[in-house]
Amino acid sequence: MGLFSAILGNASTVSHDELMKQFGLLLTEGEEIELGFKLIRDTFIFTTKRLILVDKQGVTGSKTEYKSISYKSISRFSVETAGTFELDAELKIWISSEPQPSITKQFNKLVNVYEVQKVLAQHVL
Numbered sequence: 001m002g003l004f005s006a007i008l009g010n011a012s013t014v015s016h017d018e019l020m021k022q023f024g025l026l027l028t029e030g031e032e033i034e035l036g037f038k039l040i041r042d043t044f045i046f047t048t049k050r051l052i053l054v055d056k057q058g059v060t061g062s063k064t065e066y067k068s069i070s071y072k073s074i075s076r077f078s079v080e081t082a083g084t085f086e087l088d089a090e091l092k093i094w095i096s097s098e099p100q101p102s103i104t105k106q107f108n109k110l111v112n113v114y115e116v117q118k119v120l121a122q123h124v125l
Contacts, residue, residue: 013111014038019045026052026066035119039105046119051093053103069095069103071123079117082109089113093120 019036023045027033036045041056053067073095080090088108092101107113
């Protein structure tokens, strides 16, 4: 199911050690990684100070964009849980006053979307 989920674009949880090894250099003094997810080649990371989106670009993935979104710029968010016949849950995040979600991510059932919602709520509300 893992390969199938990756093909569909579903996110799965990444260990804290792996996130620190790959992205520790992005952190500021006193900033810590709380939770992270991988979406095929891309990764998004919740830290104590911001949300970091890591976008691998190009065929080889050698070009990478690191986008930082401060929690105070997130105006609202929604988490939709997976249903009985649905394979994934969905996270939507609106930045500032944009009418459509700026970020939409799909999670497979292995990801606890309540934990994702809790991290966002702690920082945004």
